[in-house]
Each structure stands twice: as structure tokens, then as C-alpha cells.
Amino acid sequence: MQISVEIKAPELANAIQALAEALNNSSKTVTLNTHVSIPENVDKQVEKVAEKIEKALVKDEKKEADKPAETEAKQETKKEEPEAPAISLEVVRGKLAEFSAQGKPQQMEVRKALDQLGAKELTGVDPKDYKQLLDLVGLSV
Structure with a gap:
């Protein structure tokens, strides 16, 4: 043209x-x-x-x-999935302290669980992994 x-x-x-x-x-x-x-x-x-x-x-x-409808559908799906209850650092610290006070084998078990999560100490553990840490040492929430 x-x-x-x-x-x-x-x-x-x-x-x-x-x-x-x-x-x-x-x-x-x-x-x-x-x-x-x-x-x-x-x-x-x-x-x-x-x-x-x-x-x-x-x-x-x-x-x-059309995009917002798709996004809303995805958000509804996410809402339906139950989220694990958040565990605070203080709760985890208290449970691990009680557990570790039982003796050297329990202390070694906590150390092994921290190593498995790639942390040297409790503050190096991601908060979303607190439940897994407690599970690894055999404690419940």
C-alpha cells in the first residue's frame, strides 16, 4: 500500500x-x-x-x-486443599529441648534430623519444614 x-x-x-x-x-x-x-x-x-x-x-x-476465569478456578482449587497448621519456632524449640534433655542418643537423633534438612541449627530450618523435623525425631505436633 x-x-x-x-x-x-x-x-x-x-x-x-x-x-x-x-x-x-x-x-x-x-x-x-x-x-x-x-x-x-x-x-x-x-x-x-x-x-x-x-x-x-x-x-x-x-x-x-477468559484469563481471570481460569485464574479464579485455580485459586478455588488451592483453597480446597487444606494447609498444614503452622508450627511456631518456639513450639518446635520446646519439643526438641524436652526430647534432647532425655539423653545423648536423643541429642544425636536431633542432630541427624537437622543434617537431613540441611541445617546446622534449628534457626537454619525453613519454617515449612518444622513438622518434618519433628516427624524425623519421632515427635508429634
Whole structure:
């Protein structure tokens, strides 16, 4: 598709020529020819392009409208899954302290469980792994 526009502005051409002469500091002449033509059927072509753009926008809006429904469905599925009750650091520390106070074998068992979780001490355990830590040493929540 070719769009043409005819511009007739002799004042602008004279100004550009004067600027070019000033920049070159010479008497060379700069000739500026501007001619652009608009085909007769440009309105129809513009309408066709506008229709294509509108159709594409409508498709995008439909896709966006469908996404929230999918997201809501996923959120409802997540809500249905029961979450494990959160265990606080203080509760875990208290249970492990009682357990470790029973003797050296229990202390070694706690150390082994911490190693399995990749931690050197209780504060290095991820809170979501507290239940697993208690399970590893045979304690219940």
C-alpha cells in the first residue's frame, strides 16, 4: 500500500535552503523538491486496516476476559486443599529441648534430623519444614 501526500510550502523550502547555505558557508544551491500524491481509494484502504485492527483488539479482549476465569478456578482449587497448621519456632524449640534433655542418643537423633534438612541449627530450618523435623525425631505436633 502506498500513501502519497503533496506538500506545497515554498517558505519552508526557502528556509531550508538558507540554512544549508549558512551551514556550508558557500554559495552552493540546495534544491528541495517535495511531491507526494494520495491515491483516490485511500479511504477504503484505511477502513480495511481499521477493521483488521478492531478485529484483533476484540480477539485480545476475549482472551483477556477468559484469563481471570481460569485464574479464579485455580485459586478455588488451592483453597480446597487444606494447609498444614503452622508450627511456631518456639513450639518446635520446646519439643526438641524436652526430647534432647532425655539423653545423648536423643541429642544425636536431633542432630541427624537437622543434617537431613540441611541445617546446622534449628534457626537454619525453613519454617515449612518444622513438622518434618519433628516427624524425623519421632515427635508429634
